[in-house]
Amino acid sequence: MKHIIILGDGMADWPVKSLGDKTLLQYAKTPYMDMLARMGRNGRLQTVAEGFHPGSEVANLSVLGYNLPKVYEGRGALEAASIGIDLKPGEMAMRCNLICVEGEILKNHSSGHITTEEADVLIQYLQEKLGSDRVTFHTGVSYRHLLVIKGGNKQLDCTPPHDVPLHPFRPLLVKPLTPEAKETADLINELILKSQDLLKDHPLNLKRIAEGKDPANSIWPWSPGYRPKMETLSDTFPQIKSGSVISAVDLIRGIGYYAGLHRLDVEGATGLYDTNYENKVAAALEALKTDDFVYLHIEASDEAGHEGDVALKLKTIENLDSRAVGPIYEAVKDWKEPVAIAVLPDHPTPCELRTHTSDPIPFLIWYPGITSDSVQTYDEVAACEGDYGVLKGDEFMKEFMHSNQ
Numbered sequence: 001m002k003h004i005i006i007l008g009d010g011m012a013d014w015p016v017k018s019l020g021d022k023t024l025l026q027y028a029k030t031p032y033m034d035m036l037a038r039m040g041r042n043g044r045l046q047t048v049a050e051g052f053h054p055g056s057e058v059a060n061l062s063v064l065g066y067n068l069p070k071v072y073e074g075r076g077a078l079e080a081a082s083i084g085i086d087l088k089p090g091e092m093a094m095r096c097n098l099i100c101v102e103g104e105i106l107k108n109h110s111s112g113h114i115t116t117e118e119a120d121v122l123i124q125y126l127q128e129k130l131g132s133d134r135v136t137f138h139t140g141v142s143y144r145h146l147l148v149i150k151g152g153n154k155q156l157d158c159t160p161p162h163d164v165p166l167h168p169f170r171p172l173l174v175k176p177l178t179p180e181a182k183e184t185a186d187l188i189n190e191l192i193l194k195s196q197d198l199l200k201d202h203p204l205n206l207k208r209i210a211e212g213k214d215p216a217n218s219i220w221p222w223s224p225g226y227r228p229k230m231e232t233l234s235d236t237f238p239q240i241k242s243g244s245v246i247s248a249v250d251l252i253r254g255i256g257y258y259a260g261l262h263r264l265d266v267e268g269a270t271g272l273y274d275t276n277y278e279n280k281v282a283a284a285l286e287a288l289k290t291d292d293f294v295y296l297h298i299e300a301s302d303e304a305g306h307e308g309d310v311a312l313k314l315k316t317i318e319n320l321d322s323r324a325v326g327p328i329y330e331a332v333k334d335w336k337e338p339v340a341i342a343v344l345p346d347h348p349t350p351c352e353l354r355t356h357t358s359d360p361i362p363f364l365i366w367y368p369g370i371t372s373d374s375v376q377t378y379d380e381v382a383a384c385e386g387d388y389g390v391l392k393g394d395e396f397m398k399e400f401m402h403s404n405q
């Protein structure tokens with residue numbers, strides 16, 4: 001049996017008053033997901049282990065069955081893999097945002113969502129001026145870049161910049177958690193302040209200001225870590241001889257790299273509402289012909305949740321149903337080698353809250369011949385009655401991968 005996980009990032013939500021106290025999954029028209037829930041088995045999964053923040057990297061690692069305390073090394077290390085940086089022993093990677101500061105205030109974490117092309121000019125400039133044998137800057141995507149420090153000590157207290165818009169930045173500079181980490185903290189803080197000196201008069205920023213855009217006038221490194229000690233999925237699940245991940249998001253592609261999955265590039269995969277569902281589905285079906293396992297990640301609902309836009313999020317859920325789950329089910333239902341399908345989000349992103357929560361998420365598993373439970377629809381409430389109950393750790397992945405027994 002082959003296996004595909006279809007993940008709608010941040011799709012779970014809370015009951016919404018304007019929807020008659022239904023959740024978005026309850027309210028949205030999702031005939032395919034409801035059918036698979038009805039024909040398959042359901043449950044809930046605790047994707048955020050105790051002591052961890054409900055980030056997408058944390059939740060997606062959990063979905064894939066990884067033991068977070070053992071493997072978690074922060075975002076930088078995952079994103080490094082995504083952009084092809086092979087971290088060596090002793091190298092510490094950090095997510096390095098290009099942020100906008102105004103005087104003493106951290107105005108925003110994204111420099112007004114600067115384009116990758118513009119950001120690349122600034123990151124290369126920083127590399128030229130601040131790079132050394134020890135310190136390297138690498139361009140990522142939009143405002144999300146990478147700082148690698150040889151011999152860096154990761155025992156640092158760093159602040160995610162999206163958590164502190166409009167706060168004074170100086171009290172939020174990096175603090176060492178141990179005396180040994182002081183040298184690393186000092187180095188990073190020095191780089192932050194030097195970057196501000198270098199970037200404030202950069203022609204590209206002057207042009208942005210003239211156009212009424214936020215300048216990208218400071219770096220903000222956070223989430224430090226080393227190369228994760230992750231087993232590949234094939235090591236853990238020998239029936240996965242070959243697998244693929246399809247995602248527009250660096251973090252998920254990075255997880256895929258360490259999990260030993262092929263990372264498929266899909267034209268028009270944007271990580272937003274306008275993502276090319278048809279191309280992603282085509283890539284997933286093509287991969288399933290030769291692979292045993294496909295992880296299809298679609299970011300759109302999470303973005304809508306962060307915007308607090310209920311109507312838009314409903315649309316992304318209905319798109320996932322009609323343009324991903326439906327076509328995949330219709331394509332594989334009669335394959336000679338049966339395909340197991342799982343549908344789930346990584347974590348809730350309630351529109352009301354506009355950020356992630358750690359609540360357990362609803363999942364469904366279907367494959368030809370599965371014994372169904374009593375659940376009739378796919379949503380947060382119905383999943384509570386599912387036969388799987390509430391799973392945690394690697395229990396979901398184990399259930400899914402043994403679904404041919």
Ligand SMILES: [Zn+2]
Nearest residue numbers: 009010056346
């Ligand atoms: Zn997520």
